[in-house]
Amino acid sequence: MNKKQHLLFSIFSLLLFAGTMNSQEKTSHPKNEFRGVWIATVVNIDWPKTNTDNVEKEKADYLELLETYKKLNFNAVIVQIRSVGDALYPTALAPWSRFLTGKEGVPPDPYYDALAWMIEEAHNKGFEFHAWMNPYRATFDLNKEILSPAHDVFQHPEWMIEYGDKIYYNPALPEVQEQLTKIVKEVVDTYDIDAIHFDDYFYPYAVPGKVFNDTDSFNKYGSGLTLDDWRRKNVSDFIHTISTTIKASKPWVQFGISPFGVWRNKSVDPKGSDTQTTSTNYDDLYADPALWMNQNWIDYIAPQLYWSMDNPRASYSKLVQWWAENSNNTPIYIGHAAYKIKADADKSWDIATEIPTQIDFLREFKNINGSAYFSAKSFNGKNYDVARLLEENQYKYPALPVAVPNLKRNITVVPTVNKFAKNSAAYTFSIQSPLDTKVRYMVVYGAKHLSKINTNDATQIIDKIAVHAINNEITFSIPAQKMKPYKACAVTFIDYAANESAPTVINLK
Known part of the structure; x- marks a missing residue:
């Protein structure tokens, strides 16, 4: 992923997050529970x-x-x-x-x-x-x-x-x-x-x-x-x-x-x-x-x-x-x-x-x-x-x-995708580890199209991955079979108080 692509994805992600972060109400499938x-x-x-x-x-x-x-x-x-x-x-x-x-x-x-x-x-x-x-x-x-x-x-x-x-x-x-x-x-x-x-x-x-x-x-x-x-x-x-x-x-x-x-x-x-x-x-x-x-x-x-x-x-x-x-x-x-x-x-x-x-x-x-x-x-x-x-x-x-009630906050850092690759076995992501935020998990969301990503929709959650950073980089893989239905995905950070960052969206085509 080149820098221009990453910038476009980040801008799209922030707009998406701003438009949906306050929209969640009680539903039959709550995203936070x-x-x-x-x-x-x-x-x-x-x-x-x-x-x-x-x-x-x-x-x-x-x-x-x-x-x-x-x-x-x-x-x-x-x-x-x-x-x-x-x-x-x-x-x-x-x-x-x-x-x-x-x-x-x-x-x-x-x-x-x-x-x-x-x-x-x-x-x-x-x-x-x-x-x-x-x-x-x-x-x-x-x-x-x-x-x-x-x-x-x-x-x-x-x-x-x-x-x-x-x-x-x-x-x-x-x-x-x-x-x-x-x-x-x-x-x-x-x-x-x-x-x-x-x-x-x-x-x-x-x-x-x-x-x-x-x-x-x-x-x-x-x-x-x-x-x-x-x-x-x-x-x-x-x-x-x-x-x-x-x-x-x-x-x-x-x-x-x-x-x-x-x-x-x-x-x-x-x-x-x-x-x-x-x-x-x-x-x-x-x-x-x-x-x-x-x-x-x-x-x-x-x-x-x-x-x-x-x-x-x-x-x-x-x-x-x-x-x-x-x-x-x-x-x-x-x-x-x-x-x-x-x-x-x-x-x-x-x-x-x-x-x-x-x-x-x-x-x-x-x-x-x-x-x-x-x-x-x-x-x-x-x-x-x-x-x-x-x-x-x-x-x-x-x-x-x-999220822990007394520690609810906006996480200013957004996942930076250093590398994304896919093959018939797995989709592999390499994310820059944030320097100023203790993150415990990454959450991956999926949709049929870039414009359909909604990180407030529980039905779009693909996986939640424990963070294990090596040399300031978080690398993880998801089986290809699990990712194939999606044309786009988003990744977010979850910090130690269960706050979630804005997403970074990735075109999987």
């Missing part, structure tokens, strides 16, 4: 399939999960890297997870950094990687014999509260908050993640007949607050600290939380939802997502709306509307109960169209920007009928994740 799946590692729910699998099988099974969700046009994996005071990565702050290696505190054999490997493979497939942590849960049961001597239960028993059949970190203790913050900071500093993700486990769900014994801490740190307000303050202070810690280290790394689906019931608070759940975030888990959104401490929220459309006690449709009306400029990704398909007392989940209907409904709300599904095994090797409906309808075309 978060599509995530939770990959649970605790008690080997999703991955590894058993804690005795060898490393080769672990890796093969993880890649199979990525392939399954790549085919479904998902774009994010939410992988549980710390579930019970353990870690799926090397650290002095926690022992290796027994769910990965079979025995807590023992590294993989042959050795590998599972987290670094999972991140790289996810990025290579075009997924964002959200590192999911359970900060407060220290054990999954009361069997201390299976714990490593390095576990905090032994190292810092004064931090722990036994409640029901588990042990928890005491959220009230400054030392606990400091330790948990160190753990988050280490992962953010060390690994190329896209987000830190917490789920709904803050103060534990109530266990009948049991008392969460934090009386001594309340007497010491209560400062005149009621017990409930003090507990909520402990959690909110921690959320604020984690938010500022992440952004101070890597501003583009998101902080997302997936709380229980009900903030408060309307029977208790007129601002609450028209629901009748026995537990709520505010009153039982001492979590206040409304405050976190108001204070801009989180980049997205993914409430777990694990009910059917018209459930009488907690209606999915009513809750979607409540969260949409109370989002406070925070993107909402709805958490879906894929695990309930054909496995719940509510027989609505026996109907294959339940989740597709939920997706169609949430897309009616402009400030709801996507979905997440619990859990990964739900569409991997089962529920083919539902997966097929998604693949042929709601998720027929790819989508790009929503």
Whole structure:
């Protein structure tokens, strides 16, 4: 490609981008939509399939999960890297997870950094990687014999509260908050993640007949607050600290939380939802997502709306509307109960169209920007009928994740094509690596004619390629079979905050 051609393409691209960048509205196939799946590692729910699998099988099974969700046009994996005071990565702050290696505190054999490997493979497939942590849960049961001597239960028993059949970190203790913050900071500093993700486990769900014994801490740190307000303050202070810690280290790394689906019931608070759940975030888990959104401490929220459309006690449709009306400029990704398909007392989940209907409904709300599904095994090797409906309808075309809200910006750099070549096997592109912008992906769009390129049209997305620059040049190939239907294509950059550049258009004739 000569300089004159490149100049003409760039001018055309900028005009095209200016004319379409604000035109996107809610459609049946949105171009920007978060599509995530939770990959649970605790008690080997999703991955590894058993804690005795060898490393080769672990890796093969993880890649199979990525392939399954790549085919479904998902774009994010939410992988549980710390579930019970353990870690799926090397650290002095926690022992290796027994769910990965079979025995807590023992590294993989042959050795590998599972987290670094999972991140790289996810990025290579075009997924964002959200590192999911359970900060407060220290054990999954009361069997201390299976714990490593390095576990905090032994190292810092004064931090722990036994409640029901588990042990928890005491959220009230400054030392606990400091330790948990160190753990988050280490992962953010060390690994190329896209987000830190917490789920709904803050103060534990109530266990009948049991008392969460934090009386001594309340007497010491209560400062005149009621017990409930003090507990909520402990959690909110921690959320604020984690938010500022992440952004101070890597501003583009998101902080997302997936709380229980009900903030408060309307029977208790007129601002609450028209629901009748026995537990709520505010009153039982001492979590206040409304405050976190108001204070801009989180980049997205993914409430777990694990009910059917018209459930009488907690209606999915009513809750979607409540969260949409109370989002406070925070993107909402709805958490879906894929695990309930054909496995719940509510027989609505026996109907294959339940989740597709939920997706169609949430897309009616402009400030709801996507979905997440619990859990990964739900569409991997089962529920083919539902997966097929998604693949042929709601998720027929790819989508790009929503940009980090507080870091939305125009990327001034436009891809410069150093070289383009094609043969019967592949179309190969060489792009100049930008010097002043950290880019994670390139997106390639295709159309039948130069004038038909529209980078706001999800149906035109051909591929999303992870950037691996060598000598300031990004080179990648796309199979010719995939490119043959098109006479023109466009390429864009996606930066680390998921912002997209203006396109450069290439005549493929």
